[in-house]
Amino acid sequence: MSASTPFALLANASSLPWAEVPAWPVTEFVRATAGELTRGARLCALFGVPDGAGTRLVAVLAFDADNTLAVARSTPFSGAYPSLTVTHPQAHLFEREVLEQHGLTPMGHPWLKPVRQNNGNAPANGEFFRVDGREVHEVAVGPVHAGIIEPGHFRFQCAGEEVLHLEIALGYQHRGVEEALTGGPHLATMSQMETVAGDTTIAHATAHATLMESLAGTEAPLRAQWLRAIALELERLANHTGDMGALANDVAFLPTSSACGKIRGDFLNLTALICGNRFGRGLVRPGGCRHDLEPERAAQLLERLKTALADTEQAVAWFWDSASVRARFENVGVVFPAQAAEIGLVGPAARACGLVRDVRYDHPAGWHRFAQAPVAVWPGGDVFARARVRSLEIQRSGQYLCEQLAAPAEGDLRSELAPPAPDTLAVALVEGWRGEVCHVALTDAAGRFRRYKIIDPSFHNWTGLALALRGTAISDFPICNKSFNLSYCGFDL
Amino acid sequence: MFVIDTITHRLKRGCETMAYPKGPAPALPDRHGGALKVDASKCADGCNACIPVCPTRAIARPPGKPVALDLGRCIFCAACVEVCPTKAITQTGDHRMAVRRREDLVLGESGKEQVRLAVALDEKLRKLFGRSLRLRQVSAGGCAACEADTNVLGTIGWDLGRFGIQFVASPRHADGLLITGAVSKNMELALKKTYDAVAAPKIVIAVGACAIAGGPFIGHPQIHNGASALVPVDLFIPGCPPHPLTILDGLLRLLDRLEDKPRVASGAN
Numbered sequence: 124m125s126a127s128t129p130f131a132l133l134a135n136a137s138s139l140p141w142a143e144v145p146a147w148p149v150t151e152f153v154r155a156t157a158g159e160l161t162r163g164a165r166l167c168a169l170f171g172v173p174d175g176a177g178t179r180l181v182a183v184l185a186f187d188a189d190n191t192l193a194v195a196r197s198t199p200f201s202g203a204y205p206s207l208t209v210t211h212p213q214a215h216l217f218e219r220e221v222l223e224q225h226g227l228t229p230m231g232h233p234w235l236k237p238v239r240q241n242n243g244n245a246p247a248n249g250e251f252f253r254v255d256g257r258e259v260h261e262v263a264v265g266p267v268h269a270g271i272i273e274p275g276h277f278r279f280q281c282a283g284e285e286v287l288h289l290e291i292a293l294g295y296q297h298r299g300v301e302e303a304l305t306g307g308p309h310l311a312t313m314s315q316m317e318t319v320a321g322d323t324t325i326a327h328a329t330a331h332a333t334l335m336e337s338l339a340g341t342e343a344p345l346r347a348q349w350l351r352a353i354a355l356e357l358e359r360l361a362n363h364t365g366d367m368g369a370l371a372n373d374v375a376f377l378p379t380s381s382a383c384g385k386i387r388g389d390f391l392n393l394t395a396l397i398c399g400n401r402f403g404r405g406l407v408r409p410g411g412c413r414h415d416l417e418p419e420r421a422a423q424l425l426e427r428l429k430t431a432l433a434d435t436e437q438a439v440a441w442f443w444d445s446a447s448v449r450a451r452f453e454n455v456g457v458v459f460p461a462q463a464a465e466i467g468l469v470g471p472a473a474r475a476c477g478l479v480r481d482v483r484y485d486h487p488a489g490w491h492r493f494a495q496a497p498v499a500v501w502p503g504g505d506v507f508a509r510a511r512v513r514s515l516e517i518q519r520s521g522q523y524l525c526e527q528l529a530a531p532a533e534g535d536l537r538s539e540l541a542p543p544a545p546d547t548l549a550v551a552l553v554e555g556w557r558g559e560v561c562h563v564a565l566t567d568a569a570g571r572f573r574r575y576k577i578i579d580p581s582f583h584n585w586t587g588l589a590l591a592l593r594g595t596a597i598s599d600f601p602i603c604n605k606s607f608n609l610s611y612c613g614f615d616l
Numbered sequence: 617m618f619v620i621d622t623i624t625h626r627l628k629r630g631c632e633t634m635a636y637p638k639g640p641a642p643a644l645p646d647r648h649g650g651a652l653k654v655d656a657s658k659c660a661d662g663c664n665a666c667i668p669v670c671p672t673r674a675i676a677r678p679p680g681k682p683v684a685l686d687l688g689r690c691i692f693c694a695a696c697v698e699v700c701p702t703k704a705i706t707q708t709g710d711h712r713m714a715v716r717r718r719e720d721l722v723l724g725e726s727g728k729e730q731v732r733l734a735v736a737l738d739e740k741l742r743k744l745f746g747r748s749l750r751l752r753q754v755s756a757g758g759c760a761a762c763e764a765d766t767n768v769l770g771t772i773g774w775d776l777g778r779f780g781i782q783f784v785a786s787p788r789h790a791d792g793l794l795i796t797g798a799v800s801k802n803m804e805l806a807l808k809k810t811y812d813a814v815a816a817p818k819i820v821i822a823v824g825a826c827a828i829a830g831g832p833f834i835g836h837p838q839i840h841n842g843a844s845a846l847v848p849v850d851l852f853i854p855g856c857p858p859h860p861l862t863i864l865d866g867l868l869r870l871l872d873r874l875e876d877k878p879r880v881a882s883g884a885n
Contacts, residue, residue, distance in 0.1 A: 239802070246802045266803065266806045267752075267754055267806050267810055269785030269786070270753070270783070270785065271753045271755070271763050271766050271767045271770075271783055272755065272763065273755045273758060273760055273763065274754075274755055274756065274803060274806060294802055295756075295757075295800060295802045295803050295806065296755075296756075296757050296758070296797070296800055296802070296803070297757075297800055297801075297802050297838055298757050298798055298800055298833045298836060298838055298839055299833070299836040299837065299838035299839070300833075302836075302838075303833075303836055310668075310670075310671050310673075311671045311672060311832050311833075311834075313671065314671045314672070314691055314693070314831075314832035314856075315832045315833065317832075318759040318761070318826075318831070318832055318833075318856075319759070320759060320760065321758070321759030321760040321761030321762075321763075321764070321857070322759075322760045322761065322764060324761070365764075378622050378625065378626050381626075381771070381772045382629070382772075384768070384770075384771035384772065384773075385632055385771050385772050385773045387768075387771075388768050388771065388773060388860075391768075392645065395645035395647070395648065396645055396647075397647075398647055399645050399646070399647030399648040399649060400645075400648070400692075400856075401645075401761075401765065401857075401859070402761045402764075402857065404691070404692075404693070404856060405692075405693050405694070414647060437625065441621075441622055441625060444621075445622070610760065611760075612757070612758065612759050612760060615800075615802075
C-alpha cells in the first residue's frame with residue numbers, strides 16, 4: 124500500500140533531512156493526503172511550519188499494516204486552502220489548530236472554531252452547536268468539575284434524558300508547551316515533556332528522548348530501552364487499574380472501586396521503586412535512563428508486581444462476575460467501528476471498536492522491536508468493550524513485565540548524544556496507556572528546534588467521547604467519560 | 617457471583633488503612649530523597665555548579681550572599697545534589713515540607729538550612745475546620761499528577777475521611793480551595809469565581825511546584841506562575857508532585873492534628 128505513495132517514507136523513531144520531504148502546492152498536498160487517507164493511511168499529525176512570509180503544512184501519516192510512516196509538506200502559502208476535513212473528519216481538530224496557530228483557513232470546514240485560544244474571559248466560549256425544539260434543553264458543565272479532575276467545558280443538547288449532541292470545549296489548561304519549545308531544547312524542556320500529561324510521563328518522555336537520539340543519529344543503549352519498556356507498562360497498569368476502579372465507583376460497585384484505588388497506588392510505587400517518583404519523573408533522559416534497575420531491585424519489583432497483579436485479577440473478577448455491572452456497561456456509549464476509523468481514534472478506545480491499532484505492534488521502536496505483547500481487541504465500541512480492553516491489557520502488560528524482568532538487557536544505561544542534526548525532521552510514536560503519543564521535531568540550520576509538535580492521544584479521542592454520548596442518557600456521562608478517561612492538559616498543551 | 621462472595625472477598629482483605637499518624641509514617645521510596653537541606657556555609661568560594669543544572673532556576677547566588685534554593689520552585693530532580701562538590705545541598709529523606717509562608721521554602725543561610733514547617737491555623741479557624749474541613753479542588757494548568765496524588769488520599773489506604781477532610785462538589789459547600797497547576801491564564805476567571813463562591817472564612821492550599829511558583833513552566837506568558845498571583849495562599853506543599861504523605865502531613869499540620877511540632881517555629885499563624 125505504501126510502496127506507491129509519493130510521500131517520503133520513514134520508520135518510527137527515525138529522521139530524514141527536511142529537504143527530502145516532498146513539497147507540493149497546497150491544493151496538491153491536500154489532494155495527495157486525502158488520497159492516502161482514502162487508501163487506509165491514518166493521520167498522525169498535521170501542522171504548520173512558518174517559512175518566510177508564509178506557512179507550510181506538514182502531514183505525518185501512518186501505514187499501520189506496512190509498519191511505516193510517511194511525511195509530506197506543502198510549499199509556503201498564506202490565506203486559505205481546501206479543507207481535508209470535508210472528506211476525512213480525522214483532520215478536523217488539526218485544521219482548527221492550524222487556523223488558530225497560523226491563520227490558514229480550511230475552506231469548507233464544517234465547524235471552524237479555535238481549539239485553545241482565550242476568547243474573552245475563557246477559551247472557546249464562542250458559539251456552541253445548538254439543537255432547537257420545544258423539548259430540547261441545554262446542559263453546561265465545567266470548567267471546574269465536581270471532583271479532583273482537570274478543567275474542561277461540556278455542552279450537552281438534550282431531549283429529556285437523551286443526549287442529542289455533546290460539544291467539548293477545552294483549552295483551560297494551556298501552558299504554552301509547544302510555543303516554548305521553539306529554539307529549544309532548553310534546560311526545562313525535559314521536565315516539561317514529563318508533565319505534558321502527568322499520568323503519561325513515561326510515554327511522552329520516551330517519545331522526546333527518542334527524537335533527540337534520532338536527531339543525534341543514534342539510539343539509547345539497549346538496557347535503557349529495556350527499562351523504558353518496563354516503565355511504560357507500569358504506567359499502563361497503574362492507569363488502567365485506577366480507571367477500572369473509577370468505572371466500578373460510577374456504577375456503585377464499591378468492592379472493586381476500593382481495591383483498585385489502592386492497587387493503583389501499589390503500581391505507582393513500583394515506578395517509584397525504580398526512580399523515586401511515582402509518576403516516573405527523572406527516569407527517562409535523552410541518551411538513556413537516569414536510574415538503573417539493579418538485580419536486587421528488579422527481584423523486589425517482580426515480587427511486589429506479582430502481588431499487585433494477583434490483587435488486580437481478583438478485584439477485576441468481582442466486577443466482571445457481577446451481572447449488575449455488566450448490564451450497566453453493555454450498549455452504553457457506543458462508538459461504531461466505521462466512526463472510530465473515520466475520526467482516527469487511537470489506543471484502547473479504538474481497540475474497543477475492533478480496530479487492531481497499537482504502536483507497540485504496528486510501529487515497534489526501542490525494546491518493542493524485540494519483545495511485544497499481543498494486541499488486546501474487543502468488538503462493540505461500548506463502555507463494556509472499553510473496560511474489557513483495559514482489563515485484557517492489564518493481564519498482558521503484567522505478563523509482558525514478568526517476562527521482560529526475567530531477561531534484562533545488559534550494558535550501559537546512558538550514552539552521550541551528539542548535537543541534533545540541522546534541518547532534519549524526526550518522528551517518534553509511543554503507545555502510551557491512552558494510545559498513540561506522537562512527537563515531531565524539525566530542526567533549524569543550527570540544530571535547534573524550528574518546530575516541535577506534540578499530539579497526545581487525547582487530541583484524537585475527545586471526539587470519540589462526544590460521539591459516544593449521542594443517543595445516550597446524560598446520566599451515563601460519568602461512565603462514558605471514565606471509560607475514555609482522556610487528558611485535558613495533554614490536549615491543551 | 618453472589619453478594620456473599622463479594623462480601624467474603626472484602627472481609628478477607630481486612631482493614632487496609634495505614635496506621636499513620638498514630639503509627640509510624642510509611643517510608644518514602646528510597647530514591648525519593650525527601651526534602652532538601654542547604655547549608656550555604658559549606659559552599660566553596662565562587663562555586664556556582666548547582667545553578668545552571670536546575671531546570672526551574674530555583675537556585676541563585678547573588679554576589680556576596682549565600683546560595684539560596686527555593687524549594688517552592690524545586691521539582692526534586694536532585695541534579696543540584698549530584699553536582700554539588702561540597703555536599704552543601706543534601707537530601708534529608710524527610711517527607712515533611714509544607715509551610716505557611718512562601719519565604720519559609722527558601723533554604724540556604726544560617727538558621728534556614730531546612731524548610732520552616734507550617735504552624736497550625738489560629739484558634740478560631742482551628743475550631744471551625746479542625747475536625748471538619750471541606751475542600752473544593754481546582755486544577756488550573758495542572759498535569760494530573762498532583763491531582764492524582766491528592767485523589768489517592770481518598771482511597772482506603774490513606775482514608776482522608778477519618779480526619780474529617782473531604783473534597784466537595786461545589787464551592788458553596790467548601791471551607792477552602794486546594795489548587796494544583798501553574799494557574800493558566802485560561803483558568804483565571806474560573807479560579808477567581810470559585811474562590812469568590814466559597815464563604816468566608818476560607819483557606820487556600822497550593823499543592824505542587826506549579827501551584828506554588830509555576831513549576832517547569834515558570835515564566836511562560838500563558839501562566840500566572842502559581843496561585844498566589846490570584847488568591848491569598850495559606851499553605852504551600854512542595855513537590856512534583858508531592859508524595860501523598862507530604863500532602864497529608866501538610867493538611868494535618870495545618871489542622872494541628874499531628875503530635876510532632878515544627879522543627880523551627882514560624883511566625884505565621
